[in-house]
Amino acid sequence: MKLILVGTSYQRAPVELRELLAYDPGLRREALGRLGANGAEAAVLSTCNRTEVYGVSPEPAELEERIYGELADLSGLSHSELAPALYSVSDEAAAVHLFRVAAGLDSMVPGEAQILGQVREAYEAARETQTTGTTLHRLFRQALRVGKRVRTETAIGENPASVSSAAAELAERVFEDLAGRRILLLGAGKTADLTAANLIFRGVGKIVVANRSPERAEALARRFGGRAVGLDQVELELAEVDVVVASTSSQGFVLSAAQVERAMKERRGRPIFFIDIAVPRDVDPAVIELEGCYLYDIDDLERVVAESVAGRREEAVRAEAIVSEEADAFRAWQLSLDVVPAISSLRARAESIRREELERAEGRLASLSPSQRRAVEALTSQIVAKLLHQPTVRMKEAAAGAEGVLYADAVRHLFGLGDDAGQARKPRQ
């Protein structure tokens, strides 16, 4: 049985191609049904950044061909058009790839958390269509474990990777909990929109929108369930709000330090956080000198994001070590599969000898009471188990190296076990 992976990602394919290769849940179910038809194992991971098909089959070339065919049918492109965008790896390389994906190491932003849920979704879909077997079951469960380990043992996913989330995180460094806080949106730019959405996601309670165009202010306020005010009322609002997101297209400052200073007197020491993402800037930089005022402009936020992403990259080194450790464990498990048939045959042979000998001695054991009979059963079983324990352990240990199959062959030869229905393999190089 060989594990193979055929797929594409944002590193190989532009968004136009990735769109063609995206599976919705229904299409994925159908594809899994077809791929698993010949007893092969299959799972499909489909996100906006990647489409990957994992399969396990004794006929890997045939399965790979079928996966290519599936992807060609899905995209409506020919094999030759599709081939340059696809990658294909097998066994350990495929496992390492999935572990890196689950850890967020193969994502556009290292450590992004969404991918782990998508890997889980791919696994669940394959389980529902019953296309997971021993290998894919183990592979995906281990991948999910890798993802969890990386997120708990490293700080890769801790810091924000976008301006809007950095702004929201910074606000949380001032207020701890944003639930129930008030926010003033100055202007209605796209980044302000995103930042407001991020703050609302974190629980911001009330939104006030101030814009030069009252219609746009009303529209945005309606969208966020807030209220609109004129720009002339901003100073009044400053006494009440906790976070100000400024993004007007004004050529001068919309908020002067004097205005903020007056508002701060009304606030009785309550802090206020300004996010100025307008260019040219809306908030007078002198505001930062005022007690209880915190001001971040677009450059500051981008510097914070750059530092944060750099931090994620540093953590990625530690995450790679976890992936490598888990890949070793998966490899050892895969190799141990080589000796499993020999171990099963050996145990079956020993058990059949035990039974035969007990049957042969039936006449001499007939006089035993039921409890004595059970004691003989237990004794003989124990002898067999103890005799086979050491060879089993040794074979499993040997399987982690190159000589596992040699041991298995030796056991088959010494105990006359046959070749396990053709499962005997050549030693790994």
Added chain:
Amino acid sequence: MTETALLLFWPALAGYAEAAVAYAGDTVRPGRLVRYAIWGVRLGWLAQTALLVAQAASADGFPWGSWAGSLNLFVWMCVGVYLIWGCRAPFRLLGLVVMPLAAFLLVLAWAAGGAGEPARSEFGDVFLAAHVCLILAAFAGFTLAAALSALYLWQDQRLKRRTPGVLRLRPPALETLDQLTGRTIAFSLPALTVGAGIGLARLEADGASFDPIMGLTVLTWIVYAAFLVLRWEAGWRGRRTAYLALAGFLLVVLVRLVLTPFVHF
């Protein structure tokens, strides 16, 4: 007793020192060493608790009447208060201030003989024991408030300067630090008031004179009372109250470390 004391003093000191080093290391590599730091605090505090119990068991009267003995008790209270919520994720960075201080003061207490055989105490009555315990508890609270204020000022500075790595460490939010400082002082000031009141009553009964420690203690009380009044009535928050809490702590240091060793009860 001396052998038992030594047997318990060193693990306590080792725990606190290890926690201080681990907290410092955690700022370089967040998340790695913090577990060791927390265990250092816990084990150190348990060892010091055992030390205090051993001292109490072998003492004739109140065992921490001497300056060094009371310093030992003071360290135990500080770490105890820190343990209540200091080990929770957002407050871990407080350990950077509290644990080195605890280790240093414990060494000082030991060097001055406060961590060994308790000296024969002149604190015979329960009121004097209550006086010492209440004042020490209040001072422990003020120490923690000072640590919170220091953390506030540090984080405030980072946010004001817009340091690119400002999100790397995760101290508590400014508002939380500010509120906790206020609450800690609000709980500690009544303890100081009652403790100092008992001390003054005893002073009057004994006909003793008003000493510099008492003068400074009253001044400390005035600073912290001003802190609360300005906070509640004038709406003082943030940096101003943090500086005030640190000024109060300076007086606590003067009372505890500079003047007390020269005053005999």
